[in-house]
Amino acid sequence: MTILLVDDNKVNLFVIEKILNSEGYNDCVSLTSAKELFDYLQLEASNSFSKHVDLILLDIMMPEIDGLEACRVIKANERYKDIPIIFVTALDDKNKLAEALDIGGMDYITKPIDKVELLARIRVALRLKAELDWHTQHEKKIQYELDLATNVQRSLLSPPIKEKNIQVEVSYLPSFNLAGDMYYWHKINDHRYAVILLDMMGHGISASLLCMFISSVLREAIKQIVDPVDVVNELNRYMAQLHNEKESIPYYFTAIYLVIDTEMKTIEYVNAGHPHGYVTIDEEHIVPLNQGSCAIGFFEEIKVEKQIIHYQKEAQIILFTDGLLEAITPDEFEAEERIRTLSERKWSTSQLLLDELLPKENQTNQPDDMCLVLLKVQANEKTDTHF
Numbered sequence: 001m002t003i004l005l006v007d008d009n010k011v012n013l014f015v016i017e018k019i020l021n022s023e024g025y026n027d028c029v030s031l032t033s034a035k036e037l038f039d040y041l042q043l044e045a046s047n048s049f050s051k052h053v054d055l056i057l058l059d060i061m062m063p064e065i066d067g068l069e070a071c072r073v074i075k076a077n078e079r080y081k082d083i084p085i086i087f088v089t090a091l092d093d094k095n096k097l098a099e100a101l102d103i104g105g106m107d108y109i110t111k112p113i114d115k116v117e118l119l120a121r122i123r124v125a126l127r128l129k130a131e132l133d134w135h136t137q138h139e140k141k142i143q144y145e146l147d148l149a150t151n152v153q154r155s156l157l158s159p160p161i162k163e164k165n166i167q168v169e170v171s172y173l174p175s176f177n178l179a180g181d182m183y184y185w186h187k188i189n190d191h192r193y194a195v196i197l198l199d200m201m202g203h204g205i206s207a208s209l210l211c212m213f214i215s216s217v218l219r220e221a222i223k224q225i226v227d228p229v230d231v232v233n234e235l236n237r238y239m240a241q242l243h244n245e246k247e248s249i250p251y252y253f254t255a256i257y258l259v260i261d262t263e264m265k266t267i268e269y270v271n272a273g274h275p276h277g278y279v280t281i282d283e284e285h286i287v288p289l290n291q292g293s294c295a296i297g298f299f300e301e302i303k304v305e306k307q308i309i310h311y312q313k314e315a316q317i318i319l320f321t322d323g324l325l326e327a328i329t330p331d332e333f334e335a336e337e338r339i340r341t342l343s344e345r346k347w348s349t350s351q352l353l354l355d356e357l358l359p360k361e362n363q364t365n366q367p368d369d370m371c372l373v374l375l376k377v378q379a380n381e382k383t384d385t386h387f
Helices: 010-022 034-046 067-075 094-102 115-155 205-224 228-241 322-328 332-342 350-357
Strands: 002-006 028-031 053-059 085-089 107-110 166-173 181-187 192-200 253-261 266-272 277-281 285-289 307-310 314-320 370-378
Touching: 002 010, 002 034, 010 028, 010 115, 028 034, 034 053, 034 067, 053 067, 053 115, 067 085, 067 094, 085 094, 085 115, 094 107, 107 115, 115 205, 166 181, 166 192, 166 350, 181 205, 181 370, 192 205, 192 314, 192 370, 205 228, 228 253, 228 266, 277 307, 314 322, 314 332, 322 332, 322 350, 322 370, 332 350, 350 370
Parallel strands: 002 028, 002 053, 053 085, 085 107
Antiparallel strands: 166 370, 181 192, 192 253, 253 266, 266 307, 277 285, 277 314, 314 370
């Protein structure tokens, strides 16, 4: 524990240091000017083996740089701003003392020094500093764990697909490091692909944890089940297991799950309470993806119906979460209509579509996660063989 004593009067330094030493505060450093104080702090910062400063007792009236200006400099530095400063002064100027506290001083004591008062104020300052240090370390630990969780969640997201008969890519804009939106796609075989976009209730840490849980369930479900109705029912079963009788609001999420078959030229899907996606079929007409079931996890048992869309040559599919709708305009129906209208055009990337929907400056710092998925599907070409 290091306490810095800063006063241009060496007698005052001697008296204060003696008082502190007698009470067991043996790691005291006496400095005679603000310049010496700055030099010491700079040296302390460059020496990884030095002891951190826990408290500064700072005289107000000093030549060249007074205590008030020294305090301003220290509080403006991110490294030192949390060091408590107790002003020591002979001034009886209430305005000066108020200024000293306004610029970041924790407390003040007046000369001549009263031993009991000095020690009491030091104990309070050191106790507050210890609590602040604990919270700072705790916040660093939490931030480290959040960063780790963010990396884990991002690793679960699928990379883009760019194959002859299918392209899938996404524009993913979480409102927080940990997000409640998740997307995943899986190649079932050479001509079948499963794709899901989901939006968990809420956002942040709790929504992210649920997303990661559902992601692990989903990966296994798709490998074993595939059919959209069965997959949605399986996800609902797992969500129902999370319900707590003490919780009045169940955990739930909305989702669109699709199985695309480029050989049969079909798109099977279930929309579980999610914003409408849109399929542009053979560049001729647009079909909304608006049928299926209620949100997953809202009830223990849900009625699920899949829809099948046929195409001849190609299909363009646009999926999105409600965070994007809210960012486009407060009117959800107007936002959906804007996306439907833009679905009439062919898009090479999801980012180009996003830029058309939302100005760049509005693509960050939104209150909800935003996700936009673009799928481009081509029918398999069959070659006739004659014998």
